[in-house]
Amino acid sequence: MADAIVVEGLEKSFGDQRVLDGIRFSVARGSIVALLGENGAGKTTTLRILTTVTPADAGRVAVAGHDVASAGREVRRRISATGQNVSVDATLTGAENLELMGELRGLSRRDARVRAQELLERSGLSDAGRKRVRTYSGGMRRRLDLALSMVAPADVVFLDEPTTGLDTRARSALWERVRELAEAGAAVLVTTQYLEEADALADRVLVLHRGRIVAEGTPAELKARMGGATVAVVDGDGAEVDSEGSDGTAAGLRDALARLEARGALGADSVIAVHAATLDDVFRRLTDDDGDEAPR
Structure with missing residues (x-):
């Protein structure tokens, strides 16, 4: 499979604080890669650079075949991103949010309505589709947020801690939606602090610690190292x-x-x-150091 994300020597500092220290990795099309790290490890900064929100200090990043520094508009046309904070319009209904996104992504009004109903059903939100999002629970909002990322096909999908605050059932349902994205051919990069999530979901795991990739491999390979x-x-x-x-x-x-x-x-x-051995054991061993404050 061709690589949809290529990161080489990526560096980023804020003031005198080095956040990313020459990281390199790739993500193949049709695969799910989990970027695992404690709070402040640099996960969100990595995604902000890959989605063209934050410029890098050094290194090269290509997403969907385009350089994020010189072809940001082309990158944004080919990606979908869901952040830690749910970005839905609470004044609209669930269906209206999806229909609006569909039209913004180039679908006709009719096709946007059809796609919205399909995604509401797949997300378990059919009964809530005509209700204002302000009446939704946190888990319902998160499922709607992910559904928005699926309105139109994307070459690359970025998910920044997508299951934060969800109960076990809601997290399992969301994992199924993420697998569908990869099965459809998208490259998925997901950041998470949930070790069992990375174990169950990812084809490969990257462990980010103090701005560096300290280990990578399949969940089984990482556990075997223990x-x-x-x-x-x-x-x-x-x-x-x-x-x-x-x-x-x-x-x-x-x-x-x-x-x-x-x-x-x-x-x-x-x-x-x-x-x-579990990924929890791997993570503790790889990140057990002197306890100084890690970069953000």
Whole structure:
């Protein structure tokens, strides 16, 4: 698959604070890449540069085949972006928001109405489509905001922490909409602080820390770097008594149990828990440093 986003040596500072320190990555068409990082890691700044909102200090960024610095108008014609703050008009109905966006994106009035109804249904908002958005819950507004990004086909879709504030059911529904965007051929770059979101949704994960990409790969590849699994002995109250590392294989688990038994950690009533590596483990290891304030 061809790359729809190419970032090479991207740098950005605000005053004497270095926010992005020479990052480089790419996103292929039809794929979902999660940009993972703590608050202040530089995720939003990266998206603002890629969407032509903020100029970079150095580096090269191409989106949908166009340079963001010299061909910003062409880039904006080919992208869709949803920010952390929902950008819908609360005085209009859900349907009116979608119809207006459709017309702005070049659809006829009739086609815009048809597309609006289709997106309301797919977003679970059919019953609320004729209600003013000011009556919507936060989750409903977020679903409408994402639906706005789907009104017209886009080569590249940027989503900045799209599920913030949503409950589990609403987040799962939104993930399905994001997968549909990629299946339709769009390159999707999504920033998130939710590790399980990146694990469930992304084809590749980029870990951004202190303005640098400190790791990248598929969720499985990143978890494999943690070295398999941990075998723990748990007491009746659920507290961990002792533990041993393992490579995750059956032989490795047996060896870990043997070492625990040799230390006297295993009793007749002991409960054994096997903890496989998660993205949370990866993230903690990669971002565990001296705790100084990170760039914003």
